[in-house]
């Protein structure tokens with residue numbers, strides 16, 4: 255047969271031109287594409303073999319062979335798959351069948367045509383080889399028989415096709431590399447690309463390497479990957495090695511889960527929870543799981559498979575339910591990934607629950623590092639509230655600085671008649687531990703959770719109720735503890751001043767502090783302290799205000815309510831003085847100092863520390879002179 259010359263379809267030519275002149279920097283993906291095509295061709299052969307026994311046999315095992323000639327800048331990729339007839343070659347390599355490539359071209363007509371990054375996003379299959387080759391020869395013998403054909407193109411608008419001598423079934427692709435791309439003929443370069451993208455291709459990938467004058471065929475890819483094997487075949491070290499390879503973390507993982515899911519979207523996965531926080535835990539935006547489709551690496555960090563609040567999880571998911579050249583955009587729209595994600599999330603949360611039940615110490619070590627991140631889930635994943643609520647831990651008025659309590663334990667040891675879960679927000683354990691807000695609750699033996707992570711203010715906005723128990727802030731709104739718990743005899747309040755005796759003093763507070771506070775009220779929550787500040791029911795807590803300020807989102811300071819303790823001797827004395835008509839100026843000073851101490855005890859700064867110190871000194875001076 256003579257050599258025929260054919261022009262490429264217009265779209266194909268457009269694509270070729272782009273490839274030939276591509277400025278895309280990640281050109282190495284061409285090898286991934288060619289290996290993936292070769293692996294597909296072997297897949298197709300194996301599928302047909304089941305029903306058709308007349309296919310040409312191969313003496314070699316089903317495999318992909320790579321060889322190169324550094325001197326001549328030649329790279330060859332050969333497979334013993336199904337191969338192509340003349341018509342198939344012309345159809346497949348002259349037109350654009352691949353849906354990913356079509357999408358790529360559509361995108362190009364809308365967007366800047368020079369946007370070379372699109373190439374990487376779409377993975378344009380066979381044609382990407384023109385990024386590195388000045389001439390490509392494809393020789394193929396179909397396993398169905400007939401004669402072998404050779405297709406040759408330099409990517410300049412046309413290709414030639416003619417019969418050729420090829421005795422073995424399958425396809426051989428010879429790339430004549432451009433001078434500036436000759437590195438792709440180097441063994442080390444080939445090895446590293448295969449390792450990176452095609453390590454888990456089902457069929458062996460061999461590289462012909464010359465050592466001491468002899469050619470050796472060395473296998474580059476692994477055999478069946480850890481996640482595709484039966485769990486029982488894997489050893490602990492297999493998982494540990496996989497973890498290190500995909501996470502770049504040299505420490506052992508805390509735990510892993512191997513999933514083989516049948517169902518609607520079948521997939522295999524291995525997910526890992528690290529034992530230590532990665533350095534970029536709070537800043538990372540490249541979280542995700544490594545996604546494989548038919549053993550081909552599609553995305554190293556597939557965000558669609560993992561919610562942000564599990565961004566510390568590393569792992570691999572493999573499914574055959576997606577097309578190979580799936581683009582990032584398609585990944586985002588794909589409806590199968592959310593189903594996989596849901597199951598992965600469930601599995602990780604269950605694994606953590608199991609850990610907390612079986613080895614609480616280990617779990618708490620995990621929680622100390624990752625707890626705050628996990629809590630973000632309350633805001634973003636309402637579906638998982640129940641599971642997450644079993645995983646959160648808190649410090650409290652009963653745990654001490656190093657301990658933790660779960661919701662479950664809190665409820666188990668709640669006080670008599672207690673129907674709410676009490677909490678207090680603040681910036682640290684030390685800052686809340688001695689808060690005046692705690693006094694009435696502590697004296698009744700009621701435990702108060704300390705929400706002292708910056709994320710807690712958001713956590714509480716998304717999780718206001720645990721089962722039948724409302725979460726109740728003790729630093730906001732009214733608090734009524736009547737009948738709850740039991741007040742110990744020696745902690746009972748000393749006698750309160752009758753309300754009418756406090757009217758004058760309350761008025762004084764109101765006038766003097768008009769610019770700073772919203773209201774003055776008689777407190778039910780104080781025991782030792784003379785006064786404290788509370789936000790109203792829907793107001794912003796002092797901690798929230800500080801966080802907003804620190805992140806540059808201050809809405810101005812909200813005024814809080816000053817509560818005074820009617821049983822405190824200082825308040826009683828001041829009320830008496832006021833009622834006796836003691837000079838206003840002195841009383842004003844006391845009122846100011848009381849307000850400022852209330853600010854300090856909730857962790858807020860006083861407006862003018864110098865004035866505060868002077869006032870305090872004056873009062874101490876007066877007291878010491880008595």
Ligand SMILES: Nc1ncnc2c1ncn2[C@@H]1O[C@H](COP(=O)(O)OP(=O)(O)OP(=O)(O)O)[C@@H](O)[C@H]1O
Pocket residue numbers: 287290291292295333335336337338346347351352353354378379380381424425577578579580
């Ligand atoms: N080594 C090969 N053996 C047999 N057929 C091949 C080989 N390489 C390519 N082909 C054929 O050429 C077609 C075009 O390949 P190309 O890489 O452009 O897209 P694709 O492989 O179809 O894309 P996708 O991988 O998304 O299906 C393939 O569908 C296949 O039919």
